Amino acid sequence: MALTLSEDQQLLRDSARSFLDDKSPVSRMRALRDERDATGFSRAVWKVMADLGWLGIQLRAEHGGSGKGLREVAVIMTECGRVLAPEPVLSTLLLGANAVRLSSNEALKGDVLPAVAAGQRLIAFALEETGRFDPYAINTAAVLTADGYCITGEKRYVLDGHTADQIVVVARTSGAAGDRDGLTLFFVDADTDGVEIVRTTMMDGRNAARVGFAGVDVGADRLLGNAELLDRVLDEATLGLAAEMVGMAEEAFERTLEHLKEREQFGVKIGMFQALRHRAAEMFAELEFARSLVLDGLSAVDEDRDDISLSASAAKTQANKAARLIGAEAIQMHGGIGMTDELDIGLFFKRLRAADITLGDASYHLRRFASLKGY
Amino acid sequence: MADLESFRREVRDFLADNLPDELRVGNRPDLPEEPLRKWTAALAERGWFTPEWPVEYGGGGLDREQTAVLRGELRAVRAPVESPAGVRLLGATLLEFGTEEQKRQHLPGVARNAVRWCQGFSEPGSGSDLASLQCRADLDGDEYVINGSKIWTSGADEADWIFCLVRTDFDASKHRGISLILFEMDQPGIEVTPLELIDGTAHFCQVFFDDARARADQIVGPLHGGWTVAKRLLQHERTTDSATHGDIVGESKETIVELVKREVGMNNGVLADAVLRERLAAHEIDTRALDLTMQRAVEEVSAGHRGRDIGSVGKFRWADMMKAEHDLAMDAAGSGGLGWEGPGFEPAQLERTREWLFSRAHSIWGGTDEIQKNTIAKRVLGLPE
Numbered sequence: 001m002a003l004t005l006s007e008d009q010q011l012l013r014d015s016a017r018s019f020l021d022d023k024s025p026v027s028r029m030r031a032l033r034d035e036r037d038a039t040g041f042s043r044a045v046w047k048v049m050a051d052l053g054w055l056g057i058q059l060r061a062e063h064g065g066s067g068k069g070l071r072e073v074a075v076i077m078t079e080c081g082r083v084l085a086p087e088p089v090l091s092t093l094l095l096g097a098n099a100v101r102l103s104s105n106e107a108l109k110g111d112v113l114p115a116v117a118a119g120q121r122l123i124a125f126a127l128e129e130t131g132r133f134d135p136y137a138i139n140t141a142a143v144l145t146a147d148g149y150c151i152t153g154e155k156r157y158v159l160d161g162h163t164a165d166q167i168v169v170v171a172r173t174s175g176a177a178g179d180r181d182g183l184t185l186f187f188v189d190a191d192t193d194g195v196e197i198v199r200t201t202m203m204d205g206r207n208a209a210r211v212g213f214a215g216v217d218v219g220a221d222r223l224l225g226n227a228e229l230l231d232r233v234l235d236e237a238t239l240g241l242a243a244e245m246v247g248m249a250e251e252a253f254e255r256t257l258e259h260l261k262e263r264e265q266f267g268v269k270i271g272m273f274q275a276l277r278h279r280a281a282e283m284f285a286e287l288e289f290a291r292s293l294v295l296d297g298l299s300a301v302d303e304d305r306d307d308i309s310l311s312a313s314a315a316k317t318q319a320n321k322a323a324r325l326i327g328a329e330a331i332q333m334h335g336g337i338g339m340t341d342e343l344d345i346g347l348f349f350k351r352l353r354a355a356d357i358t359l360g361d362a363s364y365h366l367r368r369f370a371s372l373k374g375y
Numbered sequence: 376m377a378d379l380e381s382f383r384r385e386v387r388d389f390l391a392d393n394l395p396d397e398l399r400v401g402n403r404p405d406l407p408e409e410p411l412r413k414w415t416a417a418l419a420e421r422g423w424f425t426p427e428w429p430v431e432y433g434g435g436g437l438d439r440e441q442t443a444v445l446r447g448e449l450r451a452v453r454a455p456v457e458s459p460a461g462v463r464l465l466g467a468t469l470l471e472f473g474t475e476e477q478k479r480q481h482l483p484g485v486a487r488n489a490v491r492w493c494q495g496f497s498e499p500g501s502g503s504d505l506a507s508l509q510c511r512a513d514l515d516g517d518e519y520v521i522n523g524s525k526i527w528t529s530g531a532d533e534a535d536w537i538f539c540l541v542r543t544d545f546d547a548s549k550h551r552g553i554s555l556i557l558f559e560m561d562q563p564g565i566e567v568t569p570l571e572l573i574d575g576t577a578h579f580c581q582v583f584f585d586d587a588r589a590r591a592d593q594i595v596g597p598l599h600g601g602w603t604v605a606k607r608l609l610q611h612e613r614t615t616d617s618a619t620h621g622d623i624v625g626e627s628k629e630t631i632v633e634l635v636k637r638e639v640g641m642n643n644g645v646l647a648d649a650v651l652r653e654r655l656a657a658h659e660i661d662t663r664a665l666d667l668t669m670q671r672a673v674e675e676v677s678a679g680h681r682g683r684d685i686g687s688v689g690k691f692r693w694a695d696m697m698k699a700e701h702d703l704a705m706d707a708a709g710s711g712g713l714g715w716e717g718p719g720f721e722p723a724q725l726e727r728t729r730e731w732l733f734s735r736a737h738s739i740w741g742g743t744d745e746i747q748k749n750t751i752a753k754r755v756l757g758l759p760e
Binding site (some may be wrong): 003004036100183257260261269271272274277278280282284285288289290291292295296298314317318363366367369370371373374375 | 629635636644645657663667671688691748753755757759760
């Protein structure tokens, strides 16, 4: 159970870092936001990510991939987090395409995954219907028809939904909202009759969508799986998002440390004040705790351990805790300038909070951890 | 690997032959004396009381993998293994800084658990500012004459020897005039007074030196260079303590999860108190994160990573974790945790209450939380001073 990156993984990290520092500094994300860009990210950068092999890194060779693990995806997400790259790695790779990859629908895999690896397909994941994260609180109904299912319902906070070519939808074939049983994942083309997508601009500069399904017909060959698949997809995506948060928190922390070393008040560097030094030590500890739990969770997935869900909830809880502390302290320690839009720290603060809420806040994951531990 | 497996079998055979069932309960204060003495002697006979030390000093001469196997097997059967100051603190320091004569004189006694050591570092006027220490050693022929006082000295009332920081150069700056010296406790110039703590026990003593004597060849490391040696020794203290915490509140008792479940009760498979439930989950996650981080610190060192030293957070986060665990145990018990002695309370509960009181010490001894954070800010984060 290695808690350090292998040599290959370090090489991947280094090349991702140098590519992103060069082609995707934080200013790129800022410009996309300021221009209210219709896509919200760069299709050109997405294509380069495909050419670099990142988009197929977890896919099998027959699907155009290189057969690596979640650890490798997470390495890339951490680096994307450092520069706040807005490309749809989480939504397409770890939610939409991963639901296909982890399903047993081989025909669909053959159709979809090579296009994802080539950067030619964007896939959203339509799960949530209410504000507070609860993956089983699904009302969207899928009713059996002569040649498949008919889906009716309203989804919200569908990450990058406005650009999706295809959408994985979590719908209910039986039971009531809150039941784990009766959930089914379907694969729907975004341009199917009855699908209505409305882009929503989020406070972190990213985009999500409201996606309505008004009696959308789906063939029986578009079934992906049930709640077991949903749990696994969410666990992997949660770990990937936590890895991205480690990258964001690390960068916000490093920038704050630089500020403490440079800013002078009362004739001295403010990093000499013990009130700030001790808090910096706390930030460091929270960050490294998060990194340890994320690395362990990634091992749990790649080694197919039996505590994947537990590790994912532990990692997200701690990543959220670190994000809260480091985000808040980064603003506070920068003082007035930290409140300005001009300084990038605010962009980190907003993205950290958005990621904290996405796929479950600390309250959700603490309760889930407790349930998994039998109390 | 095949060698490791045969070593594991050797350990298991040894345990079957030497560790009686009555001792397979972890470290507890009430273990039967004679079986415990025999078991410890058998362990020491193999050198396994100090498994990594070289054989010539009474150690087991085991490599890192073998040591891990041995420790794992001992844990698996809940074998009681003491970890006295001579092993944890002095041993590693002597191996690094001691002369050949000092190692041959002192290490075998520690390895047999026959000679008890105590640590003379803090003084009444020198706590966090340890280097301001005033206890003095004046050279008189081939001996030093020691005068002053040490405080928070665990086990001073039972110790045969002390490793003690003393001032040997009175003109140098405070860090440069200190030496680490070893001397016997059983001599006329030494008086030991136990200190009763808030938990009602006397874990610590104050020691008074009035013309106590130490041989001049018992200085460990360079004369006046004791501060460097002391810092290394404190590093050992911090890493061993953050790496070796067991389950809650002593080794043999129930885990914190079992304890909270029993005290609070379950309601349809869920802990009956929602707030304590969240705190317990958060505590378990913290514990997991601490364990993984200390493990990662070791892996990073062996892999030659040159990032920030993550092991540096171990001591203060370990103290946080221990205090949180005892607080949780107390909160779960409610008024049941308020007993002090006598009838009306389970002995185990009385013990837990006192352990909760003692747990406040974890963020004080071995470098307070505040000192730990100062060190991290300076050495690990590179903040200006």
